[in-house]
Amino acid sequence: MSAAVTLPDEPPSYPEEHYLNNGYSLKSWLTTTDHKRIAWLFFFALTFMFLIGGTAAALIRIELITPAGDLVSDGTYSRLFSVHGIVMVWFFLIPSIPNTFGNFLLPMMIGARDMAFPRINLLSWYVYMIGALAIIASLFAGAPDAGWTFYTPLSTQYANDATIIAAVGVFIVGFSTIMTALNFVVTIHRLRAPGMTWFRLPLFVWSMYAVAVLMLLATPVLAITLLMVTVSSWLHIAIFNPAIGGDPLLFQHMFWFYSHPAVYIMLIPSMGVVSELITTFARKQVFGYEVMVFSMLMISIASFFVWGHHMFVAGESTFSALVFSLMTFVVSVPSAIKIFNWTTTLYKGTISFDTPMLYGVSFIGLFLVGGLTGVMLASTGLDMDLHGTYFVIAHFHYIMVGAAVTAYMGAIHYWWPKITGRMYPEMWGRFAAITMFIGFNATFGPQFLLGVAGMPRRYHTYPPQFQVLNEASSAGAVVLAIGYIMPFCYLIWSLRYGKIAPPNPWGATGLEWQTASPPPEHNFGGEIPVVSRKPYDYKHYDAEHGEWQGRP
Amino acid sequence: MMFAALTSNAGNAPGYLGSDVGHTIVKFLPSAATPMAHSWDTLFFWLIGISGVVAMTLTAVIAILMIRYRRGRKVNRDFHITRKRELWIEFSWSLPVFLAFLAFFYAGANIYVKAFTKPNDPIHIDVTGKQWMWKFEHPNGAREIDTLHVPIDRLVELDMTSTDVIHDVDIPAFRIKHDVLPGTHMFLWFKATRLGTYDLFCNQFCGLGHSKMRGEVIVMKDADYAQWLDDQQVPNSPAERGAALFRAHGCSGCHMGNAAIHAPDLAGIYGKPVPLSNGKMVIANEAYIRDSILFPSKEIVAGFNNDMPSFRGKLSEGEIQEIISYIKKLHRDYRNQP
Numbered sequence: 001m002s003a004a005v006t007l008p009d010e011p012p013s014y015p016e017e018h019y020l021n022n023g024y025s026l027k028s029w030l031t032t033t034d035h036k037r038i039a040w041l042f043f044f045a046l047t048f049m050f051l052i053g054g055t056a057a058a059l060i061r062i063e064l065i066t067p068a069g070d071l072v073s074d075g076t077y078s079r080l081f082s083v084h085g086i087v088m089v090w091f092f093l094i095p096s097i098p099n100t101f102g103n104f105l106l107p108m109m110i111g112a113r114d115m116a117f118p119r120i121n122l123l124s125w126y127v128y129m130i131g132a133l134a135i136i137a138s139l140f141a142g143a144p145d146a147g148w149t150f151y152t153p154l155s156t157q158y159a160n161d162a163t164i165i166a167a168v169g170v171f172i173v174g175f176s177t178i179m180t181a182l183n184f185v186v187t188i189h190r191l192r193a194p195g196m197t198w199f200r201l202p203l204f205v206w207s208m209y210a211v212a213v214l215m216l217l218a219t220p221v222l223a224i225t226l227l228m229v230t231v232s233s234w235l236h237i238a239i240f241n242p243a244i245g246g247d248p249l250l251f252q253h254m255f256w257f258y259s260h261p262a263v264y265i266m267l268i269p270s271m272g273v274v275s276e277l278i279t280t281f282a283r284k285q286v287f288g289y290e291v292m293v294f295s296m297l298m299i300s301i302a303s304f305f306v307w308g309h310h311m312f313v314a315g316e317s318t319f320s321a322l323v324f325s326l327m328t329f330v331v332s333v334p335s336a337i338k339i340f341n342w343t344t345t346l347y348k349g350t351i352s353f354d355t356p357m358l359y360g361v362s363f364i365g366l367f368l369v370g371g372l373t374g375v376m377l378a379s380t381g382l383d384m385d386l387h388g389t390y391f392v393i394a395h396f397h398y399i400m401v402g403a404a405v406t407a408y409m410g411a412i413h414y415w416w417p418k419i420t421g422r423m424y425p426e427m428w429g430r431f432a433a434i435t436m437f438i439g440f441n442a443t444f445g446p447q448f449l450l451g452v453a454g455m456p457r458r459y460h461t462y463p464p465q466f467q468v469l470n471e472a473s474s475a476g477a478v479v480l481a482i483g484y485i486m487p488f489c490y491l492i493w494s495l496r497y498g499k500i501a502p503p504n505p506w507g508a509t510g511l512e513w514q515t516a517s518p519p520p521e522h523n524f525g526g527e528i529p530v531v532s533r534k535p536y537d538y539k540h541y542d543a544e545h546g547e548w549q550g551r552p
Numbered sequence: 553m554m555f556a557a558l559t560s561n562a563g564n565a566p567g568y569l570g571s572d573v574g575h576t577i578v579k580f581l582p583s584a585a586t587p588m589a590h591s592w593d594t595l596f597f598w599l600i601g602i603s604g605v606v607a608m609t610l611t612a613v614i615a616i617l618m619i620r621y622r623r624g625r626k627v628n629r630d631f632h633i634t635r636k637r638e639l640w641i642e643f644s645w646s647l648p649v650f651l652a653f654l655a656f657f658y659a660g661a662n663i664y665v666k667a668f669t670k671p672n673d674p675i676h677i678d679v680t681g682k683q684w685m686w687k688f689e690h691p692n693g694a695r696e697i698d699t700l701h702v703p704i705d706r707l708v709e710l711d712m713t714s715t716d717v718i719h720d721v722d723i724p725a726f727r728i729k730h731d732v733l734p735g736t737h738m739f740l741w742f743k744a745t746r747l748g749t750y751d752l753f754c755n756q757f758c759g760l761g762h763s764k765m766r767g768e769v770i771v772m773k774d775a776d777y778a779q780w781l782d783d784q785q786v787p788n789s790p791a792e793r794g795a796a797l798f799r800a801h802g803c804s805g806c807h808m809g810n811a812a813i814h815a816p817d818l819a820g821i822y823g824k825p826v827p828l829s830n831g832k833m834v835i836a837n838e839a840y841i842r843d844s845i846l847f848p849s850k851e852i853v854a855g856f857n858n859d860m861p862s863f864r865g866k867l868s869e870g871e872i873q874e875i876i877s878y879i880k881k882l883h884r885d886y887r888n889q890p
Binding site: 069074075078145146147151153154157158159242243245248249282283284287288291312313314315318321322325326329330332333336337339340341343344346347348349350351352353361364365368369372373375376378379380381382383384385387388389449452453454456457458459460461462463539 | 580581582592595596599600603606607610611613614617618621622623628629630631638639641642645646649650653654656657659660661662663664665667668669683716717718720722724725727728729730731733734735736738751753754755756757758759760761762763764766846847
């Protein structure tokens with residue numbers, strides 16, 4: 001089954017002028033306001049941070065092969081998981097899809113020439129880099145060792161100075177998030193092409209809208225919280241320190257008020273990506289478009305009212321715990337609806353198994369497992385035992401890696417032809433996608449069992465009864481690492497040797513496919529397109545010839 | 553060499569059944585050692601079962617659809633749906649999900665509320681977490697570190713506090729855990745119904761030695777527990793030390809029935825509601841007594857003046873604990889009066 005749909009006339013040729021050859025100098029990149037080039041800047045920075053976070057994860061998995069602490073000291077181990085969490089959450093996962101694919105695609109998908117505020121868009125990258133440099137500086141200052149959650153009074157009274165440097169780095173990167181989110185909201189409101197009504201927006205654009213609103217409302221709370229941690233650590237004031245009248249639980253409330261919505265900041269973009277993948281490779285209108293939109297908005301609103309489910313056994317009142325538990329079940333319903341809708345979209349579709357689709361289907365499976373185990377943790381009674389164990393670790397890695405990173409990899413493959421003008425090698429792509437799926441399950445599947453057996457998280461050494469499962473998990477991590485390294489290699493290879501991509505290799509309906517690959521500087525050559533149809537109108541689209549049939 | 557640890561059997565107390573410590577094979581759920589753990593297991597297996605069925609059904613449906621409608625296969629792909637029907641389908645799968653979630657919520661809340669409601673007349677054991685050890689103190693003053701002896705079939709309540717950061721008492725075989733916070737008291741209770749030695753973990757990251765903050769809970773026969781208590785060197789019970797502090801720091805000068813300065817009598821106060829000068833009521837629990845010692849002007853008992861000095865910095869955390877034990881004992885003695 002051939003991956004690309006070859007256009008009937010000439011073999012595709014590389015366009016003469018496009019956004020990539022519009023200046024090769026370093027200055028042309030560092031001062032660009034082209035959203036597509038800024039997406040590349042983020043892509044490089046994120047990949048670098050992913051390598052730091054991934055290296056820390058690899059060392060953690062090697063350390064846990066034996067019950068004794070034989071590879072690194074307890075201090076180093078604390079630093080490894082703190083750095084892994086801080087880097088992966090704030091410097092990879094949260095910006096991952098929005099700042100790369102959101103930046104690249106959002107203006108193209110709504111028929112705009114650029115973002116509403118191109119210079120703020122560039123500033124967002126510089127602010128991100130300052131935050132990232134603070135994190136890297138904290139590594140040289142001894143590396144943070146209080147966990148990514150900065151729980152007080154550990155972080156304010158007992159942790160090393162690098163912890164506070166890292167907190168400042170996270171504080172700074174928050175402003176990058178806010179700038180990008182602001183840009184998205186304004187762009188979606190103001191720059192839609194003629195005829196691109198709200199309910200003709202692709203679901204990926206809706207996901208960017210939902211996530212931007214979340215970022216705008218939640219990130220300031222994190223900034224305030226970390227500022228309070230920093231101030232109370234430097235000036236020894238009482239806010240979170242019980243020894244002088246402060247309240248450590250206050251920190252947890254404020255932290256999770258941001259950090260639970262943050263889970264959806266990481267997840268919602270991947271739902272948007274997968275909606276694009278499933279519809280394109282099933283060549284079918286998404287089932288229940290409006291319901292998909294509203295469920296995404298529902299999730300982003302409701303996610304603000306569930307933070308207390310991180311604190312069932314932390315000392316909140318029984319009544320609060322029950323309310324937060326109930327709210328958590330409520331917010332799970334829209335996620336379940338989305339899974340049903342993606343599944344139903346496949347019904348009577350015309351399905352192909354190209355690499356992005358393999359990632360899309362992996363996403364559904366992994367998100368399903370992550371979601372179902374999340375439902376178990378939402379139940380106060382079960383959380384009483386499972387809280388803080390490897391069951392929780394496995395659960396949120398299924399969501400944040402299994403779902404979010406899988407969707408990110410799917411997005412890279414799906415839009416690679418558009419972004420680079422080259423095809424990736426299809427067989428390698430499929431092989432890597434399957435390897436990643438197997439490796440992921442082999443790594444985190446055993447961790448569910450570890451959690452049920454009672455192994456607490458953040459343990460440097462552990463009792464011997466947990467060893468076999470830890471070994472299984474570490475072995476799985478090797479497969480997972482191979483799954484990540486393969487695309488890294490063949491994608492770089494494809495930049496030079498990949499087949500030249502046609503404008504619309506997948507026969508997709510989105511506006512981003514109606515222009516050259518790679519696109520010209522302002523996306524649509526001369527005129528911006530006029531939209532007259534619903535999104536994903538595959539019934540009236542002849543994918544083989546790229547022509548619309550029938551009236552809209 | 554790597555598997556050498558698997559065959560070690562260290563920490564297994566001989567003569568007891570159901571030991572989970574030092575097991576030599578892969579173990580999934582630790583053996584349930586309390587009635588609470590049994591109801592937890594029931595709920596867990598129900599939810600795992602339902603989740604498994606849902607996950608496998610959906611996976612099968614996706615696989616069948618993907619094979620049946622794969623590109624290039626000749627098959628009827630005519631798909632028409634009205635908006636009304638679409639919404640009806642959405643509704644018809646959302647409602648059962650929602651109802652199932654309500655049931656899960658209810659089943660979980662049932663166990664949770666029971667677990668976090670104080671039991672009647674338990675054995676009180678004081679637990680203090682500090683970097684990186686657990687200190688236990690039995691009602692007669694017997695102390696132990698990282699090992700907790702408890703009698704079988706008796707309600708045991710752990711009164712827990714921390715002297716530094718947040719810790720967490722986690723006993724997987726009992727399926728319970730709770731954070732242990734500095735500056736306040738948290739509780740956990742259990743009724744062990746199975747003899748044996750069980751793991752005790754610190755479950756809240758508390759600094760470098762976190763993973764070494766482990767211990768074990770030994771469930772003993774009543775007589776054995778009594779014997780064990782008798783065998784311990786008991787210096788002074790915490791309440792006795794508290795009584796001495798109570799006199800030494802001059803508390804008794806005001807807080808005894810016949811004192812010159814008018815202050816609330818503390819006998820029998822523990823666990824009772826206290827009316828405050830601002831019209832509110834508080835329960836005189838450990839947190840309230842602690843606050844009253846450290847921040848006396850925060851909550852004034854109705855009918856009294858703001859006379860008491862703060863003992864912040866004058867009493868160590870341990871000494872405050874001992875005074876609280878003394879006040880609790882006053883309560884128990886008071887209640888036992890004919």
